[in-house]
Amino acid sequence: MLTCIIRYHINPTKKAQFNQYARNWGTAIPRCGADLIGYYAPHEGSSTLAYGIYNIPSLAAYEQYRERLAADPLGRENYAFAQSEKFLLREDRTFLTLASTPHGDST
Numbered sequence: 001m002l003t004c005i006i007r008y009h010i011n012p013t014k015k016a017q018f019n020q021y022a023r024n025w026g027t028a029i030p031r032c033g034a035d036l037i038g039y040y041a042p043h044e045g046s047s048t049l050a051y052g053i054y055n056i057p058s059l060a061a062y063e064q065y066r067e068r069l070a071a072d073p074l075g076r077e078n079y080a081f082a083q084s085e086k087f088l089l090r091e092d093r094t095f096l097t098l099a100s101t102p103h104g105d106s107t
Helices: 012-031 059-071 073-085
Strands: 002-010 035-040 049-056 088-096
Touching (some): 012 049, 049 059
Antiparallel strands (some): 002 088
16 A cells, blocks of 8 residues: 655645645545545645645556546546646655554554
8 A cells, every 4th residue: 555645835825725626636536546535734834835645555556546537527627726726836746655553563
């Protein structure tokens, strides 16, 4: 299992647009095959960092998921929304594997 963490740099004056974007992904991402953990918007500290986190079985599954997401009507609409509203300044993806559970329990 891989965990994808998307780090967004957002326009702090367009937090409401980011929140709408996140809610849309809350519907589209699970429908397209990823296990969405959640989207996180700035609250304290940095006003420009936000995150999206989901699990996917493998990089091959990720490629299939991305194809489904690009073909999904809400996915296409959400990509277009982000481009038209220009609230995303930068987006970085990192794929991680679980190295330890809490208190060192093995999985």
